[in-house]
Amino acid sequence: MLFLSFLFGASVASFITSCCYRLGNNHSLTIPQRSYCDNCHCILRWWHLIPIFSFIILRGQCFYCKQKINLYLPVIEFLSGIAFTTFLIYEPIHDLIILLFLTSLIFLTSTDFFSHVIYSYSLLGLFPITLLSIPQNYFYNLIFACILVVSLLLFATFTKTLGIGDIEFLFITCLIWGWYQSLLIIQWSSLIMLFIFVFTRKKKLPFIPALSLVTILCLFIQGC
Incomplete structure (x- = not known):
């Protein structure tokens, strides 16, 4: 269960940071629907998007153009995974409040970082x-x-x-x-x-x- 909580937290952070990056650069949140490299604009494959692990597998760079991936991404994913693992106790009301609190912090952090x-x-x-x-x-x-x-x-x-x-x-x-x-x-x-x-x-x-x-x-x- 701890691993699932960690993976969930890291995935939430990955999604939010992606949205915040698009917002900060005045890009559409829906077009293209799939994630892409902001340097070469190639659509990323599923195994390029696994929180933290993809960064390690790809050695911190884009699979296509070798542009370095911002270190902020794996760091926020890791810290979010730790936070979700620490605070979620599998009680619906408690966890819903914690989820709202943590996602708000991730959103605030990412918008400030990117823009x-x-x-x-x-x-x-x-x-x-x-x-x-x-x-x-x-x-x-x-x-x-x-x-x-x-x-x-x-x-x-x-x-x-x-x-x-x-x-x-x-x-x-x-x-x-x-x-x-x-x-x-x-x-x-x-x-x-x-x-x-x-x-x-x-x-x-x-x-x-x-x-x-x-x-x-x-x-x-x-x-x-």
Whole structure:
């Protein structure tokens, strides 16, 4: 069952990232119906599309044109497989909420990674997790969330390092879990981004992937 959960999670991530890539590049979600290489546009065969394993078999490159496959794809598939294996407990309501939460995070992460765009409506998929979380005083959470948003907006105005989507994401996390966990998410996500910046030297990096990863780790520690 663990393997099936892992494969299911990796497959879900593979499908969502494919859709997000098309959205980010203004490609049709339905034409062509089958996956294709974005470099040579050749239609991929079924064995080119097995999550993680195809990346290994193909040695990280397209079967046809030898273009390197983005390392993000096997990484998000692997992490999603681990997350699904960890959180799914085969109870319908619990697993439905977890599925909605994780797919929302994968979607948010992928759209930010591919196009630096956050679709605000996808944040709604995070809210049902409150049914599984430790009870919160949501009135105080709302106050702290508003204070956090104002602080982050001021920070973003002067530093140009945060996008509105990042702030919206943190507003939701503060609303769900409160100020303490939100500050932990910001702290550890920032450390991850600093580490990535040191190695890549890229000035523009997607922040949502780091926020999502730390959010899942917090969820694991909390025990949902």
